[in-house]
Every structure is written in C-alpha cells, then in structure tokens.
Amino acid sequence: MAKVPYSIRTGINPRTNGFDLKTTNGLFVRLYAQLDKEGYTHEHFGFWCVDMHDVKGKVVDVEFTALMTLRKPDLWPIADKAPGYSEDDLFDMIEFLFDHVSKPLSGNMHTYDQCGMHWETFDKGAGQREFRKRVNDLLALYEHRFELSADGLILRQTPSGFEQLLDATVPTDDKTITARVKAAVNEYRRHGASLDVRRHAVSDLAGVLEALRPKMAEAITSNDEKDLFNIANNFMIRHHNDRQKTAYEANLWLSWMFYVYLSTIHLILRRVELRKPKRNPGDLVFRERMER
Structure with missing residues (x-):
C-alpha cells in the first residue's frame, strides 16, 4: 500500500479531500492519452501510421458514434473537449470508453520513422478490466466519491x-x-x-x-x-x-x-x-x- 503523504495525513494539503472537477478532467485527458499510446483504443478507434496515415478502427466516425450514443455534442476529441467537461460529461465519456477499449495482444512493429506497433489481435474483457482499474484510481482522487463498476457503470462509491x-x-x-x-x-x-x-x-x-x-x-x-x-x-x-x-x-x-x-x-x-x-x-x- 502506498504511503499517504505527510501533508494529507496532517490535513494541511488543500487537496486532502480530493481534486476538483477541472483537475480531474485534466488527469482524464492524460489517462486517455496513455491508453491510446498503449493500444487500448486502436481496435475500435483506429490509429495513426506514418505510411497509411489515418487507419480506421471498428468505429469509423468516433465523434458521430459518441453523439448518437450519448446524445451530446462537443465531447470528442477528448484532448480538446475534456478540459471543459461537466461531471455528467466526464462520466458519460468514461462509460462510452469502457464499451470501446480492448487490450492489445499481438501485431507487427512498424519501425519506419519509429511509427510503432500495429496491433491486430485484442482482448476486450482484459482491456475493460485494466481500464476500470485505471479509471477507479483516478476517481479515487476526485473530491466526490464515485467508481466504475465491473459492468461499466459509474456508481456512487x-x-x-x-x-x-x-x-x-x-x-x-x-x-x-x-x-x-x-x-x-x-x-x-x-x-x-x-x-x-x-x-x-x-x-x-x-x-x-x-x-x-x-x-x-x-x-x-x-x-x-x-x-x-x-x-x-x-x-x-x-x-x-x-x-x-x-x-x-x-x-x-x-x-x-x-x-x-x-x-x-x-x-x-x-x-x-x-x-x-x-x-x-x-x-x-x-x-x-x-x-x-
């Protein structure tokens, strides 16, 4: 178990009770970037290749699909829109991503210009479990207590x-x-x-x-x-x-x-x-x- 920092143990840290929504949104942007870099979003959302450019995944138009699913505009792309999310927006997008992540298993390394791995096989269940773990680590730092369930629902902690x-x-x-x-x-x-x-x-x-x-x-x-x-x-x-x-x-x-x-x-x-x-x-x- 990680040691609780001194300033939090003593209650003098201004964020002892957790991060506000703005900070949490910023951390969510960085968490999504990590997952994308590791290939967890590639099966559904595709990826960028220096040769083939924009390689489509199972979801050809992510912005359209997010709009149709969540019935909200201006939630995609995450890097641009997430800093202005409301709490409902953040939780809607977390649930949306849960349905579209998968753990990369195997593929081919594209070495030209350090392009990176082109993943070909994925495990959805394993990806969702890892996504849930990381999201709950993030939500544990939010000032309001929520968690992502094994079914992919945001619930009260x-x-x-x-x-x-x-x-x-x-x-x-x-x-x-x-x-x-x-x-x-x-x-x-x-x-x-x-x-x-x-x-x-x-x-x-x-x-x-x-x-x-x-x-x-x-x-x-x-x-x-x-x-x-x-x-x-x-x-x-x-x-x-x-x-x-x-x-x-x-x-x-x-x-x-x-x-x-x-x-x-x-x-x-x-x-x-x-x-x-x-x-x-x-x-x-x-x-x-x-x-x-």
Missing part, C-alpha cells in the same frame, strides 16, 4: 465497511431474485440518482423481501419481520397516502434502509442455503451406476 456486501454474489439460484437485487443496487448507486430514484430502489428490495417472507422465520424473529415491513409500508417507501410518515431526513434514512434490506436478503438466503440437506457424493455415484 461504496461506503466503508459495506464493500463485501455489495460485491457478494446473491446466494440463490433464483435468477429473478438475483436480477431484481442487482437492478435495485445499480439504481440506488447510479450517478445522479434522485431521492425518488433511491426510494424506488429501496422499494424494490422490500419487494424481494416480500417474496422471501415465507422463509423469514428461518433467519429472523417475527418482531424483526414486522419492523421491516412497517418501515416499508408506512414511511413513504411503497405506498403514498395521507397515513404515511414523512417527518424524517430522507437522504440518511434511505441509506440506512437500503443496507438493512440488502443485508437481510443475504441473511435469509444464506440461512436457507445452510439448512438445505447436504448431498453425499457417494449417493450420486451410486445413483449414476444404477441408471446405467
């Missing part, structure tokens, strides 16, 4: 202590539950998510708990169960009527409810999994022999 919960696989073979939980987590953590959007995500987790209600007795007490659904049903989460309680600080309480519901879902599913009878490998071998 996980609060300290909850990383394992959000990274954990939902312990069930039910694809519907897995999909609903994943969608709710992404919706809650999405960049720019409003209180209404986050409230909807909490409501979705409450819906998953509702589906798991018959199994709750295996994991929690009946009083805990009542409290969980009392919050969901009477605090403007799942219902909207005159009887709802609204006198609470929504931003803080929604965060609390989100992590309580998410951890309860994991608890119930893991308890159910632990109570399943364990299979004897010998029984499986015997059954296979009998079926031959």
Whole structure:
C-alpha cells in the first residue's frame, strides 16, 4: 500500500479531500492519452501510421458514434473537449470508453520513422478490466466519491465497511431474485440518482423481501419481520397516502434502509442455503451406476 503523504495525513494539503472537477478532467485527458499510446483504443478507434496515415478502427466516425450514443455534442476529441467537461460529461465519456477499449495482444512493429506497433489481435474483457482499474484510481482522487463498476457503470462509491456486501454474489439460484437485487443496487448507486430514484430502489428490495417472507422465520424473529415491513409500508417507501410518515431526513434514512434490506436478503438466503440437506457424493455415484 502506498504511503499517504505527510501533508494529507496532517490535513494541511488543500487537496486532502480530493481534486476538483477541472483537475480531474485534466488527469482524464492524460489517462486517455496513455491508453491510446498503449493500444487500448486502436481496435475500435483506429490509429495513426506514418505510411497509411489515418487507419480506421471498428468505429469509423468516433465523434458521430459518441453523439448518437450519448446524445451530446462537443465531447470528442477528448484532448480538446475534456478540459471543459461537466461531471455528467466526464462520466458519460468514461462509460462510452469502457464499451470501446480492448487490450492489445499481438501485431507487427512498424519501425519506419519509429511509427510503432500495429496491433491486430485484442482482448476486450482484459482491456475493460485494466481500464476500470485505471479509471477507479483516478476517481479515487476526485473530491466526490464515485467508481466504475465491473459492468461499466459509474456508481456512487461504496461506503466503508459495506464493500463485501455489495460485491457478494446473491446466494440463490433464483435468477429473478438475483436480477431484481442487482437492478435495485445499480439504481440506488447510479450517478445522479434522485431521492425518488433511491426510494424506488429501496422499494424494490422490500419487494424481494416480500417474496422471501415465507422463509423469514428461518433467519429472523417475527418482531424483526414486522419492523421491516412497517418501515416499508408506512414511511413513504411503497405506498403514498395521507397515513404515511414523512417527518424524517430522507437522504440518511434511505441509506440506512437500503443496507438493512440488502443485508437481510443475504441473511435469509444464506440461512436457507445452510439448512438445505447436504448431498453425499457417494449417493450420486451410486445413483449414476444404477441408471446405467
């Protein structure tokens, strides 16, 4: 682990809490230049050759594609436009690049005039993993806490202590539950998510708990169960009527409810999994022999 500089440890560094947007944009320009030089953008965006000049990649017109995808003009080329990006612009472009990077694997060295490598084979998954790592190193220095997910989405950074919960696989073979939980987590953590959007995500987790209600007795007490659904049903989460309680600080309480519901879902599913009878490998071998 890198040593934290003295001025940051003592809090006297004016950037102890991170870089502002202007500085972060400048670092992004330099990060993109590094990736381009190393060939991570060549498969899709092409490259410059001293003999062939502008060699096209899979994306023939990058500016047009970025405009059609992001519905924003004046984001390309990065070297010229990124210094003036808004936070939304920066995050949109990071997600756009995630979909268009790939790690160069093999090619031919063009030695004339020190032209460089002409890459021919690429690995998209490996490129995206490397891109994510470098971008998250950059975002870790930004004054507002965000990160790029493995799916290529900019999300709110996980609060300290909850990383394992959000990274954990939902312990069930039910694809519907897995999909609903994943969608709710992404919706809650999405960049720019409003209180209404986050409230909807909490409501979705409450819906998953509702589906798991018959199994709750295996994991929690009946009083805990009542409290969980009392919050969901009477605090403007799942219902909207005159009887709802609204006198609470929504931003803080929604965060609390989100992590309580998410951890309860994991608890119930893991308890159910632990109570399943364990299979004897010998029984499986015997059954296979009998079926031959």
